Structure formats: C-alpha cells, structure tokens
Amino acid sequence: MTLAAEPLLTALAAVVGTDRVLTNPADLAPYETDWRGHFKGKALCAVLPGSTAEVAETLRLCAQAGVAVVPQGGRTGLVGGGVPNDAGTAVVLNLARMNKVRSLDAMAMTIAVDAGITLAAARQHAATAQLNLPILIGSEGSAQIGGVIGTNAGGSNVLRYGMTRNLVMGLEVVLPDGRIWNGMRALTKDNTGYALRHLFIGSEGTLGIVTGAVLQLVPEPQRTTTAFCPVVDISSALSLLDSLRRAHFDALVAFEYISAATVALIAKYRPELASTLSVTTETGDCLLIEFAHMRASEEADAAIEADLGIAFENGWLTDALIASSETQRKAMWAFREAISFAQNDAGYSVKNDVSVPVARIPDLLSEATTAVAAVTPLAQPICYGHLGDGNIHFNFSPATPEVSGELRALEPAIVAALNSVVQSLDGSFSAEHGIGQAKVETLAKFRAGMELELMRAIKTLLDPDNRMNPGKVV
Numbered sequence: 001m002t003l004a005a006e007p008l009l010t011a012l013a014a015v016v017g018t019d020r021v022l023t024n025p026a027d028l029a030p031y032e033t034d035w036r037g038h039f040k041g042k043a044l045c046a047v048l049p050g051s052t053a054e055v056a057e058t059l060r061l062c063a064q065a066g067v068a069v070v071p072q073g074g075r076t077g078l079v080g081g082g083v084p085n086d087a088g089t090a091v092v093l094n095l096a097r098m099n100k101v102r103s104l105d106a107m108a109m110t111i112a113v114d115a116g117i118t119l120a121a122a123r124q125h126a127a128t129a130q131l132n133l134p135i136l137i138g139s140e141g142s143a144q145i146g147g148v149i150g151t152n153a154g155g156s157n158v159l160r161y162g163m164t165r166n167l168v169m170g171l172e173v174v175l176p177d178g179r180i181w182n183g184m185r186a187l188t189k190d191n192t193g194y195a196l197r198h199l200f201i202g203s204e205g206t207l208g209i210v211t212g213a214v215l216q217l218v219p220e221p222q223r224t225t226t227a228f229c230p231v232v233d234i235s236s237a238l239s240l241l242d243s244l245r246r247a248h249f250d251a252l253v254a255f256e257y258i259s260a261a262t263v264a265l266i267a268k269y270r271p272e273l274a275s276t277l278s279v280t281t282e283t284g285d286c287l288l289i290e291f292a293h294m295r296a297s298e299e300a301d302a303a304i305e306a307d308l309g310i311a312f313e314n315g316w317l318t319d320a321l322i323a324s325s326e327t328q329r330k331a332m333w334a335f336r337e338a339i340s341f342a343q344n345d346a347g348y349s350v351k352n353d354v355s356v357p358v359a360r361i362p363d364l365l366s367e368a369t370t371a372v373a374a375v376t377p378l379a380q381p382i383c384y385g386h387l388g389d390g391n392i393h394f395n396f397s398p399a400t401p402e403v404s405g406e407l408r409a410l411e412p413a414i415v416a417a418l419n420s421v422v423q424s425l426d427g428s429f430s431a432e433h434g435i436g437q438a439k440v441e442t443l444a445k446f447r448a449g450m451e452l453e454l455m456r457a458i459k460t461l462l463d464p465d466n467r468m469n470p471g472k473v474v
C-alpha cells in the first residue's frame with residue numbers, strides 16, 4: 001500500500017466500517033481472483049458496502065482520489081470481468097452484503113431486489129408467490145443479480161424468455177462520480193426518451209454500479225415435459241426445432257444440442273450418467289428438449305409424444321425418451337451438465353461461446369471444423385449448446401490427453417480460425433459470456449469502426465477518467 005492510499009482507506013472505513021475494507025492479503029485474496037482461479041490480479045482493497053448510499057459515497061471518494069473501481073458480484077463470470085488488473089491500485093467493490101428483496105408485486109409479477117442478492121435467492125423468493133424468475137444458469141448459487149445484469153446472462157431458458165435484458169424493467173445505478181440514478185420503475189410501457197437501463201445491462205461494470213433492479217417474473221409452470229432424443233444429424237435437429245416451435249411456441253423452453261463427439265466424451269468419462277439414458281460412445285448427436293406447461297394436466301404430453309413420433313417417422317430422430325419421473329428428468333439434465341467435467345477429464349480444452357443465425361448452424365459446424373483442422377489435427381471439436389438461440393459452445397479437446405500442451409499453445413490460432421468463420425456467417429464471437437479482460441482485443445477487431453466508436457463515446461461520457469473497471473470491454 002502506498003502512503004497516498006492511506007487517507008482513502010481511512011475515509012472508506014469511515015463510510016462502510018473498518019472490517020468492511022479488506023486489505024490483509026489473506027482476506028483480500030478471494031476478491032482478487034475468479035471462481036475458477038483462471039484470472040488473478042491485485043487490489044488496493046475490497047470494499048463491502050451495505051447500502052446504495054454507501055456505494056455512492058465509496059464511488060465519490062474513489063473519484064476524488066482518482067482511484068479505479070472494479071465492480072464485483074459472485075465472481076462466476078468466465079472472462080475475468082470482475083477481477084482487477086495486476087497494478088494493486090484499484091478498489092474492488094463487492095455487493096454481497098446488499099442481498100435483500102425490496103418488494104414483490106404479485107399482480108404485476110415483478111420483484112425489486114438489491115443487486116447483491118444471489119440469483120438463486122431471488123428465484124427462491126419469487127417461488128414463494130408461485131412465480132418464476134426465468135434465468136437458468138448453473139452458477140445461480142453464487143452469481144449475484146448485479147453480475148447477471150452486468151453480463152446480460154443467458155442460460156437454458158433464453159429460447160422462451162429471452163436474455164436477462166428482456167426481464168429487467170428498472171434499475172438503480174451509482175455512476176462513477178457517485179451520483180445515484182433511480183430508474184427503479186416497474187412499467188411495462190414507458191417510452192420516455194432513451195431506455196437508459198439498456199446501457200448498463202451487459203456493460204460489465206464499465207459504466208456504473210448496479211445497486212438495485214426490478215425484474216419481470218412469470219407464472220411458475222405446473223408441469224414440465226422433458227425429452228432426450230438421439231437425432232440423425234444437425235439438419236434434422238433444426239427441422240425438429242422448427243416444427244416444435246410452430247406447434248408449442250410458448251411451452252418450448254429449452255432445445256439443447258449435444259454433438260456426437262460430445263456424447264461420446266461423456267459416455268467415456270461419465271459412463272454412469274450415460275448408462276441411465278442408454279447412451280454409448282456410438283449414439284451420435286443428441287437433443288435435450290424441455291417444455292413448461294401452465295396446466296397440470298397430462299394432455300400436453302400426448303401432443304408432444306405424437307410430434308416426436310412424427311419426427312421419428314420423418315427420419316429426423318432415431319429414438320426419443322420422455323422423462324417419466326423427476327428423477328429421470330434430472331438424469332437428462334445431469335448428462336447435459338456433465339459436459340464441462342468430461343472435458344476437464346479429457347485434458348486442456350479451448351473454450352468458445354459463439355452464435356450465428358439459427359439456420360446457419362450447419363455451416364458453422366462444418367466450416368469451422370474444416371478451418372480448425374487446417375490449423376491442427378490435434379483439436380477435437382466438442383460442440384454443444386443452446387441450439388434454439390443459435391448459440392454453440394464450440395470447444396476443442398485434445399485428440400489424446402498427452403497433446404494437451406500442444407493444444408494450449410495453438411489456442412490463439414484455433415480461436416482465430418473459428419472466429420473468422422463466425423464473422424463470415426454474421427455471427428458473434430461472444431454469445432453469452434461477454435468481453436471482460438479476455439476478449440478486449442477480439443472486440444476491437446470484430447466491432448471496429450462505427451460500433452466501437454459509439455461504445456467508446458458512451459464510456460467517455462459516463463466515465464471520462466476511465467476509472468470504472470479499466471481494461472475491460474472497450
């Protein structure tokens with residue numbers, strides 16, 4: 001710590017309390033890294049405010065001292081957005097103590113929360129009113145609403161309910177200079193000038209700190225139907241997606257694709273999960289499809305069964321297993337969620353999260369596989385993801401665990417080959433995970449020109465000294 005930092009630390013302690021300004025290396029360490037330990041940095045301190053007023057005062061003091069601030073939530077982000085750089089001069093601001101539900105309006109189906117509440121806690125509170133906050137991500141136990149909004153998180157139910165952006169009705173934000181913008185309106189209709197909240201959603205903590213949010217809820221489904229289906233090929237998967245969307249638009253909440261190589265990887269490294277679904281290394285491409293119904297009756301199941309039967313007759317599916325119990329449904333999702341773990345077992349993996357218009361997914365799969373094969377024969381494509389959203393986790397595992405080191409060294413060339421195919425298909429190199437510190441150069445390359453200029457102009461307007469999460473996004 002420098003001498004110049006001491007007055008700031010004293011002033012911060014006067015605002016939030018001495019034990020809520022962490023400077024001791026052991027206390028500070030968790031706030032200097034992400035959940036996976038993938039990104040590491042150094043901070044001057046971590047501040048744990050307990051109210052919007054304390055956040056505002058913290059930002060005002062940091063502005064006065066010319067010190068950078070890194071907004072941080074549950075640290076589950078995958079691109080290092082909430083991790084400080086190595087300078088050791090930034091204040092990490094973590095909202096974990098601001099974890100209250102402010103109000104729930106059952107008639108309007110909205111919930112107002114502090115931004116430090118975890119997604120799981122917000123969802124649990126909504127459920128007490130038989131309502132559902134339909135953001136479904138594996139990190140819900142740690143991810144905070146502020147982080148979910150900061151990253152515009154997606155997840156498995158985007159197909160039906162959209163990204164986080166679609167569910168945010170109002171926001172409370174503290175600006176880099178400490179001013180508070182109260183936009184906590186819960187209005188479905190509000191065409192009063194620019195929709196400022198959308199600037200902050202997905203801005204990854206570079207424009208201000210989200211301290212509160214009003215979120216749209218939906219009725220809790222009374223019944224779900226879940227099916228696990230081996231599919232002939234990716235074109236058949238798209239034909240089925242199209243027919244199910246047309247027949248069951250509102251009810252279809254998840255349409256997940258797992259490529260043949262990915263299925264084989266799980267069958268190899270998690271055989272116990274594969275055997276419950278009668279899956280082997282030879283099964284081929286598979287789909288996990290889920291419907292949510294507002295009526296408890298079994299009628300809908302019959303219609304879905306009939307539609308899957310037609311898909312079988314059309315030659316799209318080779319089989320279809322409809323979950324007959326909650327245990328079986330969980331087994332299907334456990335298979336889907338085992339992918340990251342199976343990939344870890346297979347050695348170092350190159351991870352990507354790309355999207356293209358849905359109809360171009362077959363081109364993406366074939367063209368990117370060819371492009372990367374030209375870079376190296378050692379990279380085995382492991383593709384899966386939210387097919388209904390055009391979002392594929394286009395990962396690569398080593399052909400054998402022994403070549404992990406070579407694969408890691410080739411990562412930049414592999415990612416570049418993939419991204420240029422994605423670009424040629426009018427896609428996005430980051431569908432869900434954002435930019436953070438990991439993809440700043442990629443953003444500069446693929447969004448160069450007017451788009452990046454506008455982003456930088458907005459950043460300069462709100463944060464002229466570049467103190468809010470510097471080195472991230474733009």
Ligand SMILES: Cc1cc2nc3c(=O)[nH]c(=O)nc-3n(C[C@H](O)[C@H](O)[C@H](O)COP(=O)(O)OP(=O)(O)OC[C@H]3O[C@@H](n4cnc5c(N)ncnc54)[C@H](O)[C@@H]3O)c2cc1C
Nearest residue numbers: 073074075076077081082138144146147148150154205210
């Ligand atoms: C197992 C697992 C599964 C995941 N699944 C998905 C998935 O399906 N879909 C998906 O989109 N993501 C997924 N993620 C990524 C991650 O969980 C999300 O990005 C999540 O929204 C991050 O929330 P967080 O609170 O952990 O934020 P952090 O990681 O702490 O921060 C993320 C970004 O938000 C900013 N931020 C944090 N709090 C605030 C605030 N109050 N105000 C302003 N900015 C803030 C940070 O500065 C940073 O840039 C997954 C991650 C894991 C580990």
